Amino acid sequence: MVERVGALTHLESIRASDLxxxxxxxxxxxxxxxxIADRLIQQDLETYLPLYSSLRQWxxxxxxxxxxxxxxxxxxxxxxxxxVRVLTHPGVVRLVxxxxNAVAIPDCEIERLRSLLAVWKAEPYPFLTVGKQIRIKSGPFASLEGRIIRRKGKMRLIVSLEFIQRAVLLEMDAAEAQLAS
Structure with missing residues (x-):
């Protein structure tokens, strides 16, 4: 009987975190x-779809x-x-x-991404696993880590989001970066 009460308490704590x-x-x-983002907003779900501007020709x-x-x-x-409210929409494949089992993304990661994109221009970039690891040492995103590349004489930082296997390319000043230890 004692074990059963302990098991119920454990299940209750799991359910509490799911709520x-x-x-x-x-x-x-x-x-x-x-x-999909529009439909989820219509269902009163908080969504975030980061966008970037691109010039296209037709x-x-x-x-x-x-x-x-x-x-x-x-x-x-x-x-x-x-x-199920999300998974029933046409065009939705799955939760990552x-x-x-769906894996939650910490609130701080989404807030950091929002803050980052409010300050810096970003564009998609292929997910990378090689290159020099750096850390931003000053400015509003001090301690953010990524991999560095140089393109057309400018230094750019690639911030990789492991949980979705995607990366973002950010332009930055070389003075703001240091090699990660």
């Missing part, structure tokens, strides 16, 4: 990110378009027990996770 909303990455079909005219910074992904804040 708090957390951020999750939603994996979508290609080019469905904006429509039949002798140029247009500035807003494209997803992480193609194929939308971030949504929800209670994991309500994941491991072994069939």
């Amino acid at each position: 708090r909303p957390h951020w999750y990455a939603v994996y979508t079909l290609p080019r469905h990110e904006k429509s 039949n002798r005219r140029q247009a500035k378009v807003e494209l997803p910074l992480f193609p194929g992904y939308v971030f949504v804040k929800l209670v994991v027990t309500e994941r 996770g491991f072994n069939g």
